[in-house]
Amino acid sequence: MKQFQYTRPSTQQMALDAISKPGAKIIAGGTNLVDLMKRGVTAPDKLVDINHLPLKNITPTHTGLHIGSLALNSVVSENELVLQKFPLLSMALKAGASPQLRNMATVGGNMMQRTRCTYFYDTTMPCNKREPGTGCGAMEGFNRMHAIFGTSNQCIAVNPSDMCVGLAALDAVVIIAGRKGERRIPFTEFHRLPEDHPEIDNHLAKDELIIGVEIPDNNFAKNSYYLKVRDRQSYAFALVSVAAALDIDNGVIKKARLAMGGVAHKPWRLFDAEKWLIGKPISEENFKQAAQMAMAGAKGYEYNSFKLNLAPATINEALKHAAGLV
Incomplete structure (x- = not known):
């Protein structure tokens, strides 16, 4: 080192x-x-x-909940306000790592973590994310864990975070401090797709600092679920994960939020499927249709094409759990 x-x-x-x-x-x-x-x-x-910065606070606001960037993942996942108002975030955090890691990892650090692509970690292999212009070893290599959405000919790596999938589904906002003041950015716009610059993971400038995230109030607490499909139940990264949240009134969906992990360079929000679900009665048939709609634009590679079937099945299952059908 x-x-x-x-x-x-x-x-x-x-x-x-x-x-x-x-x-x-x-x-x-x-x-x-x-x-x-x-x-x-x-x-x-x-x-x-x-x-040493005072950024560990978890406090209610007039419109939701503020979580400081230095709040530990373990603390956030067990916080009373989070469990009461935003249980989806707690579920995502607890799915994300071992208890030991959650007790060290911070919210801001979780947002900034880099891909676990084996070609990125192996400095003997080509990787445009690690060394721009060298190529993507995963493209023609063993790409079982890799992306099926938003890829480019430069990179097919995925974002490894579970917490970020939950925050994307909850319409969180990132609060960023710089030498010229503060700015706010929707969580769904914080991370980047690879495009021609896969070495850049997000829209945080070099001289900026994440100071917190804010989650707006919602009516999803009763009908939320985080489902993570992985190779082993213990600490492992997602093959596919889904954050599902529904606002249900008399069996009809008033609002829906869906985001996926393990499928893209950023948490993948399913906006079209969400809109389609509004006004629909809760049923497995409707959930299956929404899941198929969510797969528009998906592209499999040699070893990860199974995700094209696994992803919609996981969406359907997460929605059934959120709706209380299972």
């Missing part, structure tokens, strides 16, 4: 000044960054430890 400098700023402004310097990276829980450094995938000149 390359030698690096270490600093622990005590104020947000000091942190912003520190991360604006070339070669600096933020560290909080370190559950992903340290692994990347050990493997030689990244080699920062300076680590900026932000754990």
Whole structure:
């Protein structure tokens, strides 16, 4: 591992000044960054430890819930307000990692974690995400875990987060601080598709800091479900996951939210399927139709084409659980 400098700023402004310097990276829980450094995938000149910043709060607002970027995944998943008002987020977090990792990982760090594509981690293999212009080893390689939506000829990696799928489905907003002030961005727009620059995962600028996320109030608490399909029940990344949330009145769907993980370079929101479900009675037939609609534009590769069948089946199952049909 390359030698690096270490600093622990005590104020947000000091942190912003520190991360604006070339070669600096933020560290909080370190559950992903340290692994990347050990493997030689990244080699920062300076680590900026932000754990002393006051960003661990989980507080209600007039319109929803604010969660600080340094709140631990374990704390958020067991928070009373989260369990009461946004149980979908708790389910996604608990599906996402081992208890030990959840007790170290932060909300902001979870949002910033990088793909677990084996070609990205193997520095002997070509990877446009790790080293732009070298090619995509997964494209013609073993791509069982890879994307079926939003791919490009540069990259077919997937975003590994479960928490982010839940937040995308809940219409969360990311709050970002920079040296020129704060800005807010819808969660569904925070992460990027690979396009011609797969090395760029999201829309956070180099000199900016995630300070929190806000989830607006909704009526999904009674009818939410997070379903994760993986190779083993213990700690493993998703082959396909679905966050489903329904607002139901007398058996009719008033609102719907659907997002998928394990299928794209970002949490994949199913907007068209959501709109189609509005006004429909809850039934497996309607859920199957919505699931098939959600697959528009999907493209399988040699080893992951099974996801073209697994994904709609998972959507249907998650909707049935959310609606209380199973």
